[in-house]
Amino acid sequence: MDTxxxxxxxGPRNLGRAGLAAIAWIALLPGGELAAQPVxxxxxxxPASVSSSVGANLNISPKRVTFDRNKRSATVFIFNQGTATxxxxxxxxxxxxxxxxxxxxxxxxxxxxxxxxxxxxERSAKDMVLVTPRRAVLAPGKGQTIRLRVEPAADxxxxxRTTLTVTTVPPRxxxxxxxxxxxxxxxxxxxxxxxxxxxSIPLILRMxxxxxxxxxxxxxxxYANISPDGVAPARRTPVVTFDLVRLGANSLFGNVEIRDTxxxxxxxxxxxxxxxxxxxNRRSMRLPLTTAPTPGDPLQITFSDDDTSPGTVLGQASVxxxxx
Numbered sequence: 001m002d003t004x005x006x007x008x009x010x011g012p013r014n015l016g017r018a019g020l021a022a023i024a025w026i027a028l029l030p031g032g033e034l035a036a037q038p039v040x041x042x043x044x045x046x047p048a049s050v051s052s053s054v055g056a057n058l059n060i061s062p063k064r065v066t067f068d069r070n071k072r073s074a075t076v077f078i079f080n081q082g083t084a085t086x087x088x089x090x091x092x093x094x095x096x097x098x099x100x101x102x103x104x105x106x107x108x109x110x111x112x113x114x115x116x117x118x119x120x121x122e123r124s125a126k127d128m129v130l131v132t133p134r135r136a137v138l139a140p141g142k143g144q145t146i147r148l149r150v151e152p153a154a155d156x157x158x159x160x161r162t163t164l165t166v167t168t169v170p171p172r173x174x175x176x177x178x179x180x181x182x183x184x185x186x187x188x189x190x191x192x193x194x195x196x197x198x199x200s201i202p203l204i205l206r207m208x209x210x211x212x213x214x215x216x217x218x219x220x221x222x223y224a225n226i227s228p229d230g231v232a233p234a235r236r237t238p239v240v241t242f243d244l245v246r247l248g249a250n251s252l253f254g255n256v257e258i259r260d261t262x263x264x265x266x267x268x269x270x271x272x273x274x275x276x277x278x279x280x281n282r283r284s285m286r287l288p289l290t291t292a293p294t295p296g297d298p299l300q301i302t303f304s305d306d307d308t309s310p311g312t313v314l315g316q317a318s319v320x321x322x323x324x
Contacts (some may be wrong), residue, residue, distance in 0.1 A: 038203040057081040058088070060166060060199045063273070064253070066307070067150045067205045076146040076201070078166055087169040088136045090146060091201065092126045092162045092195055097277040100284050113302060121279040125160035125205045128135035128152050135169075147284075150205055159250050160205040167198030202275075205251065210308050214319035215249035217282070223225050228289055238289040240269060240319055242301060245282045253307040259289060262297045273306070293321050 025291040059079040078180055080086055094106040096118050098178065106122060109115045126148050136144040144163070213271045219242040246252050258269035268289040299319035305312045 015239070050216060058086075058168065058197060058199055059165060060201060063201050065148065065164070065201065065203050067203070069207060072151075072160060073147070073149045076148065076164060077143055078136065078146060079139070079143040080140055083140055085137065085139045087171075088138065088144075089167045089169055090134050090136065091165050091167070092131060092203075093165045094122065094124045094126055095200070097275070097281050097283070098121050101281050109214050118279045123158065123160045123278065124162055125150070125203060126162040128156070128160065128205060129162060129203055130166065133251065148203065152205060152207055156205075156207045159210070160207075161198040161251070161277065162203050163201040164203055165198055172183055204251065210250045211248035212250050212252060212305060212308050212314065213246075214252050214254075214276075214303050214314035215245040215247050216303060216315045217243045217245055219317045219319045220299055221293070221299065221319050221321055236267075238287065238292045239286055240299070240301065241286050242285070242317065242319075243282045244274065244276055244285055244315070245304060246276045246278070246280070250316070251278055251307075252303075252305075254303055254305045256285065256287065257302050257304070258289065258319070259300055259302070260293050260297045261300050263294070268299070270292060274303070295321060297321055 013292050036219075044206045047220050053287040057080070059081050061077050061079075063075045063078065078088065080088075096106050096109050096115070097103055097105050098109075098115070098118065104115075104120060106124075109119050130149045130151065133144070138144055146166075148164070152160075204206050219240065222239055222241060223236055224239050226237040226239070227234045228237075240258050244252070244256070253273070253275045256269075256271040256274055257267040259265075268291060269285055271285070274283075275287070299321050301315075301317045301319060302313055304310075
């Protein structure tokens, strides 16, 4: 899906005599793999006793909202599926898509000179969207309706986008007191990582008739050693790589299927909710197949719209399937 998912883990601001604020960032990558990147501290290495506290499990629906000249309002529902009461911040954050499909906050992309051409093409809807409420406190099993309304400029044309980002706020009593941090064995460092999870969904405003066209280029079948679930040992896996090309003025959103056209049956590979935003012309895709195709059998990639005209085939391409 093109839903943006981010999770942030925050350590306590003050650990008293321990003299260290520990911060870790956790990002949900496009492939669904969690990667943690701790920030190094300017203190000598010491044994660490770490506990993790996650009280909320956030769900959001729908996963994408589109506005146009006739549709100016919408609602989004968030739900606390966790076991503890949680506070959620609700904000609008501009983000850009990179050619590999990664979603990055625009503020971060602006700091990278190599991404200037992408940032320059971004058209933000942030100042056109009104959101209420901006914060919600939800008990376990409770939800909150978020109301959205767009007020486009009189001369607005084309497509604009921002994201609705909902993030958990760590409780005030998160972390350790100075006494707790200092307790324990000599030379031992103690800290708590309190995870603050969030979800981000795109809000798209289209002013005018959308032009949605797509193509598929550079399709190729290759083999790579990939773990089926990120835990089991890697095994030799067929992978189809290709570029999903945006040919119209508007963004793409749809589903990819790869089939053996000779044998029929279920798709060998599926990717749903694939987007290509207007700040990039093409997105590189890498889709593992569930089973190895029979050498010589024709393979076909199909990209179908799931936006303005659901089910309409926007692009197809054949994949050469010679013996590996």
